[in-house]
Amino acid sequence: MDNSICQVYEDEIQSLEEEIKLLAEKYEDSQQESTFFSDEEILMSIKSFQRESEGHESLSDLITQLESLETDLSFLKKFTGIQFTSHFKEIVEKTTNRTVRKHRLSGNCYSLSFQLEFQLLEMQNKENVSAVVTDLGIVMESGEDSDMSKFVSSTEEHGNLLRFFRSLSSYAEWYEHRRCTFLHFKGKYPDIVTLPEGLLGDYIVLRNPKHSGLELMIVWKIHIDEEGRTTPVLDLLTKVPEQVLEQKMATIENAPACFRSMLLLFGIEAALENLIKVVGLEK
């Protein structure tokens, strides 16, 4: 009888302690999340701080700590291409060894930006922490790409957040590589190479300035399948005046196939360079 009274008290103490922990963390989280300071405001604070802090060790410590953390963050970006620009979290549920948090993350991977929302259930076992993702929602800026949207919806369905980041990283790296390659050839052969859709478009047009009519269009798509595997796909399209076509039918018809084998032999850059040179020579 007495024991059972004690038990009731002990149970209540435990549940109160858990409730207090949850509330404290909730309070802390939303105190953090309800505030927002822009980078400018932070820079201003650092400046005003540096004026004040001459002689105050604790204050300059804070600045040093901030700088070191920022270096850590940009350091990661160097290796993965991924950079978070904002992060909000909110605690949903907490017991001694289970915590559920809602996260909102936005950032970019090279030139592609993303916004994510998900819940993370973290369980503390004896040895380690395990985590499970639920309610994953992804918004990508390049939403029109049907490949990408298929990949995104498959990722959302399976909650496969890690694969999303790994695949995005390689997809965006190809994107960046394409942009740099286009930029390089536009700079090297400004008379021949034109970029109708700009550097972020997926094709370039080659034209000999002295001979209007002949145009080669190189389309460079980046495929991503539902599993997140990325592959570059390049194709050559030709636009040739009719009188030329009559004479050199076979050559022109073979061009796309030749281009594909050139890609395999020399790689993308060398194949493009060769093609540009050929267009430049054309008489």
Add this chain to the structure above:
Amino acid sequence: MEEGKRNSAGVFTHLERLEAQAREIAVKQEKMKQEEEKRARLKARVRELRLQRDKLLAKVRLQKKKLREKRAMSDPAKSGARAVLEWKIKNIKAMLQVSYVTGINGKRTKQGVCFCISTAYESTYLDSYYVHLLVKPEVQIHQHSVPTFIPLEQIAKMYLQTDIGRFLSVLSDHLNAYAGRKYQADQLQEHFSDQIEGTLQRNSLCNLLVFNYKVSSKSKTFPFNARLLYGDLCCSLPTEVNVSCTPDAPASLAEMAAAHSDLFSRVALHKAFRSFSSDEESMDGAP
């Protein structure tokens, strides 16, 4: 004389009994007192915690109300430079902490950098591994927790000097594929042990699985033997699947073995088994 002795002996035993009783009562009283104290202590603690909880609850409610009234309570002039910096530090710390979800996380150390590579199967994050790199005089692996059967040295030889990003990405592919294969085999053992006969055999890299399982057809059960080879070490689906039944089994079973073989090469192992059991249920449920 004899009588007296007996009498006094009787008195002694009586006295002893009384003494024992008194002791017992004292012990009981002491125990009750202790319990009373414990109860009081617990009660006080409950009261204290309730108070603490109520205060926090009020704080959280007030915070919510404030937020509703005015979305942004961030005026750097009002908050002061220290608060602004402390907020930013917390913000970055939280970002770094959650970075592990991308699969690659890292921290600069005195001599170089320590990368942490996490693995996941679909929505479940599994083990993570670290690789501590020294950067001077040249990039080299100082310490790591990558299992010996992962070709770390080979990967390092190919990419470490030229492209650390690629090195991490290839290593992550290997580790994730291994984690995925291991997870599937573990799931199979955990959830479908009643269908597995004997033990599931696997090598340490989990790229070769051999097991026997039971298939029921027309209320009889038949043994199937499966052999799965994962030739692509960066993949968690097998490249070579062989499912066979005993030679004396009916022809319909040979067809079923072929169908299973096809399924295993396309679908994760535990999911394939889940689909078998749901097939059976729907067949049983059919009129």
